[in-house]
Amino acid sequence: MAIRLKNDLLKVIIKLAAIILFGLFTFSVVNVVIFYRYILVDSYYKSDEFVDKVAELTNDLERYYGKYTTVNNRNQKSQNEWLESFDRKLKKDMNKVNAKYNIKIASAEKNKDDDLVKSLKEEKEKEISKIKKEYSKNVDQLKKSFRFNSLEEYRQINDKMKEWKILKYYLIDRTSGEAYTNITKDADSVDIDKYIKQNSNYALKLPVKFNDNNYREYYQYKNISKIFEEDNWKGYFIVPKQTDGYNTYNAEYIRYSFSRQRILKQVILGSIFFVVSIVLAIVFSANREEQDSASGNLEKLYMLIPLEIRMFFILVFSLMYLYTTEKYQYMMQYEYLTPAYLIYMVITIIYSFFMLINLKEFYFMFRDISILKLQCRRSVIGMTIQLIKDMVYYKDAAVKTVIRFLSMFFVLVSGFVIYYQVTGIIGILAVFYLLIYFILMPIFTFRRNEYLNKIVKATRNMVQGNMSCKIDEHNSDILLKELAHNINNIGEGYKKSLNEQMKSERMKSELITNVSHDLKTPLTSIINYVDLLKSGRLSDEEKEGYISVIARKSERLKVLIEDLFEAAKMTSGAVxxxxxxxxxxxxxxxxxxxxxxxxxxxxxxxxxxxxxxxxxxxxxxxxxxxxxxxxxxxxxxxxxxxxxxxxxxxxxxxxxxxxxxxxxxxxxxxxxxxxxxxxxxxxxxxxxxxxxxxxxxxxxxxxxxxxxxxxxxxxxxxxxxxxxxxxxxxxxxxx
Missing domain, CATH: 3.30.565.10 (Histidine kinase-like ATPase, C-terminal domain)
Structure with a gap:
């Protein structure tokens, strides 16, 4: 029998309890995911943290007892190698000097020039002495350097070994039989088996040998065991029960055990929270018809937000929650039910509630295709597409050009997203966009090409002289429609061109007439005045007047001809x-x-x-x-x-x-x-x-x-x- 909720307060309490319990379940899941290692490993001494400490001590022991056993023998091999290289250089330099002077000395002795022989020998001895002095100086510097570096390194590792007081070690060099330990000053007096039995909380024997029961331990200490085998060591690392000061390892063991118990409890509590929240959700959903309208109205208002913005909110809140988890991770490991711990718990409950609402809406959206279509229309992309459609409706060619460029741009972006293997919603959107693009683009291309073929056929007819050929101007592509319109009106353009050509012919005719007139006028004057001068019936004063006129007309003719030539050059581009x-x-x-x-x-x-x-x-x-x-x-x-x-x-x-x-x-x-x-x-x-x-x-x-x-x-x-x-x-x- 379905439980009927009659009390509004009870409905609110049940709904709030379901939300809180689901948030606590989410909080438990987050804790388990972050600290799952506490479930896998039951003791601190089997954890990776303890293995790292053992590895650090092993490296220090190898440096201290392997490389720096005594001050006198460390780095001797490297020092000898340097000395040998210096000896080779000394020998090489002296051979060069001997070869250089022996020939000169032999030549001087042959010429019986005793003074030159003596001078050459003195120069030779000086150069050899200089080379030996430089050699001695380099050797001294080398020895000082090795002595200083070795002592400095020895001091550093010696100081480091003094810090290892809590974690005890007992090692035996199987080659020399010598024992090394920080339990007492006298290693030979230590009964290690008795010490481990009476004073240790934990003892690790090295090197670790493989068997069916220690698979994890073997691989944890594989590299450490390798160092022990290379140095031919065997021994123990021991965590004592009592120390003079604070025992870090015992404290870490207690903390680890506490954290492990807490995580195991959270697994149990998380399961209980999940079951109870599901039961409360079922009870609440059974009384859906009596639900208050307040929460429903809030959800409706939230659904009015465009889909991409909601997805952006999800992304931002998720990143913020991950960042908060990273900041609170250390605190959750060491603290329990502190104010900071409770704040993070509340943040997790709010985040889980937010994600629950979105998951619920996405579920109904993808279950009902009509809701999905409505959300797509209300999305930013959907509204942008509708806006573009409205703009295209007004036949704006520039808008279509922008659309083509944007579509190609998103193809490139999607290609980069897929090439770099971007996962998540961005990768899915990129693949989806490319699929839609490569499905729709061929359809639009084929339709466009079909219309272009009609235009080509019409222009071919016009080339053959059929200027009455018309093209259907009904097309969605503004540019092609304009092209068809222009071709249909090409007859008008042809007439205009014909008129321009006729005008050009008329201007050519006027040009010839003007040139003839402008050349003929001064030329006729010159001829007439020359004829008058030839008549011989003119006075000297008249002759001078006629000659002046002829000179002026000749200058006019010269200017005209020069202008003609210059205009011709300008037209031909020869200037x-x-x-x-x-x-x-x-x-x-x-x-x-x-x-x-x-x-x-x-x-x-x-x-x-x-x-x-x-x-x-x-x-x-x-x-x-x-x-x-x-x-x-x-x-x-x-x-x-x-x-x-x-x-x-x-x-x-x-x-x-x-x-x-x-x-x-x-x-x-x-x-x-x-x-x-x-x-x-x-x-x-x-x-x-x-x-x-x-x-x-x-x-x-x-x-x-x-x-x-x-x-x-x-x-x-x-x-x-x-x-x-x-x-x-x-x-x-x-x-």
């Missing part, structure tokens, strides 16, 4: 620039100074705003001068008399601008884009002299120098802007 560091401010001032006389003769009022400082750019000085010359010429030719002309130089962060403004002396009804074409003149009535090449040449030069020429018209106001880009690398050279 090479001489790039150098140019002060644009000084160059512009110099250009204005060259036109100073013409400016004075004109009725124009020039207003200039040129900075006083220097502005350096990498340009061709002569070509840039030509740009300024052509533009100032245009101002002088086509400005309304009595008006102002404004010339301004402005330095910006990334560029330098020269702005020129003037009022035209004719109606500017031309296209501003055509005025910089060759032989295009704003003054169609051709009242002024000019080739129409000035702005065209200036624009070509600026294009070659990576500059710009922008023209604009506002009524009668004509504005020209020359802009030079600064190069950061070039600017560094000027600093």
């Amino acid at each position: 090479k620039l001489n790039i150098e560091k140019i002060d644009v401010t000084a160059l512009l001032k110099q250009a204005l100074a060259e036109f100073d006389e013409k400016i004075e003769k004109s009725s124009l009022i020039f207003r200039t705003n040129i900075p006083a400082g220097n502005i350096y750019l990498n340009l061709d000085g002569k070509k840039t001068w030509r740009v300024f010359e052509n533009m100032i010429n245009n101002i002088l030719k086509y400005s309304q008399p009595g008006t102002r002309v404004y010339i301004e130089l402005i330095e910006l962060d990334e560029s330098v601008k020269i702005i020129m403004k003037n009022i035209a002396n004719y109606e500017m009804d031309f296209d501003v884009e055509e005025i910089s074409e060759r032989f295009k003149r704003g003054d169609k009535s051709r009242h002024t002299e000019g080739t129409g090449l000035g702005l065209a040449i200036a624009k070509s030069i600026l294009d070659m120098e990576n500059g710009q020429l922008r023209l604009s018209i506002d009524g009668d106001l004509f504005k020209a802007v020359v802009e030079f880009k600064k190069s950061k690398e070039k600017e560094k050279e000027f600093v």
